[in-house]
Amino acid sequence: MTRTEAPATTEESVVAKLSTLDRFLAVWILLAMAIGLGLGRVIPGLNDALAKVEIGGISLPIAIGLLIMMYPVLAKVRYDKLDAVTGDKRLMASSLVINWIVGPAVMFALAWIFLPDLPEYRTGLIIVGLARCIAMVIIWNDLACGDREAAAVLVALNSVFQVLAFGVLGWFYLDLLPGWLGLGDGEHLDISMWKIALNVVIFLGIPLLAGFLTRRIGEQKLGREQYEAGFLPKIGPWALYGLLFTIVILFALQGKTITSQPLDVARIALPLLVYFAVMWFGTFALGKVIGLAYDRTATLAFTAAGNNFELAIAVAIATFGVTSGQALSGVVGPLIEVPVLVALVYVSLAWRRRFSTGRRLTAAPQES
Numbered sequence: 001m002t003r004t005e006a007p008a009t010t011e012e013s014v015v016a017k018l019s020t021l022d023r024f025l026a027v028w029i030l031l032a033m034a035i036g037l038g039l040g041r042v043i044p045g046l047n048d049a050l051a052k053v054e055i056g057g058i059s060l061p062i063a064i065g066l067l068i069m070m071y072p073v074l075a076k077v078r079y080d081k082l083d084a085v086t087g088d089k090r091l092m093a094s095s096l097v098i099n100w101i102v103g104p105a106v107m108f109a110l111a112w113i114f115l116p117d118l119p120e121y122r123t124g125l126i127i128v129g130l131a132r133c134i135a136m137v138i139i140w141n142d143l144a145c146g147d148r149e150a151a152a153v154l155v156a157l158n159s160v161f162q163v164l165a166f167g168v169l170g171w172f173y174l175d176l177l178p179g180w181l182g183l184g185d186g187e188h189l190d191i192s193m194w195k196i197a198l199n200v201v202i203f204l205g206i207p208l209l210a211g212f213l214t215r216r217i218g219e220q221k222l223g224r225e226q227y228e229a230g231f232l233p234k235i236g237p238w239a240l241y242g243l244l245f246t247i248v249i250l251f252a253l254q255g256k257t258i259t260s261q262p263l264d265v266a267r268i269a270l271p272l273l274v275y276f277a278v279m280w281f282g283t284f285a286l287g288k289v290i291g292l293a294y295d296r297t298a299t300l301a302f303t304a305a306g307n308n309f310e311l312a313i314a315v316a317i318a319t320f321g322v323t324s325g326q327a328l329s330g331v332v333g334p335l336i337e338v339p340v341l342v343a344l345v346y347v348s349l350a351w352r353r354r355f356s357t358g359r360r361l362t363a364a365p366q367e368s
Contacts, residue, residue, distance in 0.1 A: 040255020069242030074211025124329020133306030
């Protein structure tokens with residue numbers, strides 16, 4: 001996927017400028033989900049076999065898919081421009097408040113509102129709300145023409161806070177707060193800081209380092225113009241290939257569980273749909289109100305709405321077991337998140353023209 005500069009005043013649909021691969025992204029993702037669910041359902045033992053291929057409790061096939069997905073996007077980041085992002089106090093402060101105060105609180109409230117009689121699913125949803133996105137948001141942001149440099153900084157910021165705050169927030173929302181509010185006995189979340197740090201290193205550290213070194217060495221060997229015009233378009237499509245592979249594996253792992261409990265999935269899905277809508281639309285509106293440019297508003301919205309499903313599933317399984325209701329909530333997370341955030345990519349692109357032409361706009365993608 002490549003980009004070219006486009007006048008901010010153009011009335012031509014940004015979606016129309018997407019490559020064929022990008023334009024039908026929703027179709028490919030729905031197809032990947034269907035294939036994964038089908039494979040997990042019809043091939044006996046496939047989910048167990050895939051689940052056994054792991055390192056430190058992290059699914060190796062999913063890790064490979066996420067690394068392939070993230071690397072091309074992080075190789076596109078202009079690392080020499082990161083200081084312009086860290087100096088944007090509105091963006092940085094908004095991201096921290098939304099991700100680590102608003103997001104978990106919204107999910108806690110929705111979990112109790114929609115699932116008051118289902119404590120296992122409720123706990124699983126709260127864990128999903130605590131696991132802020134550090135991986136897949138990179139590609140949603142890129143597809144929506146968000147600010148790549150801002151996405152890299154905010155994802156790194158989320159990673160640091162994830163290591164430091166996940167356990168504390170888990171204790172607060174699952175153990176302390178329910179007792180304060182008279183909602184019953186809380187749950188104890190047994191997860192070590194080391195496991196969270198390992199998750200961050202694998203899903204962010206490795207592709208971030210690879211992307212940085214590729215950009216640094218590529219510009220030295222080829223020059224910036226040839227690197228961006230010649231090399232990046234060659235590796236760009238691999239981001240979507242990695243995304244589709246990850247979705248197939250993820251849903252193959254949990255296909256039988258999802259298809260055998262449709263009513264439970266529907267109960268879990270409803271608060272998730274409300275959560276993604278509230279977080280994305282609310283944050284997008286906030287970005288516009290505080291005067292952020294379109295590209296940084298899109299980045300802020302997608303980093304707020306996305307969740308680290310791999311961490312949420314790993315924590316739920318490690319604490320409550322692979323067949324637990326908490327684990328099922330984690331699995332349903334990406335089942336809802338993936339198609340919803342794909343749809344929001346198109347909403348974001350359609351709203352791009354509503355921003356003032358005087359503001360900085362990230363260029364639209366063109367046919368590649």
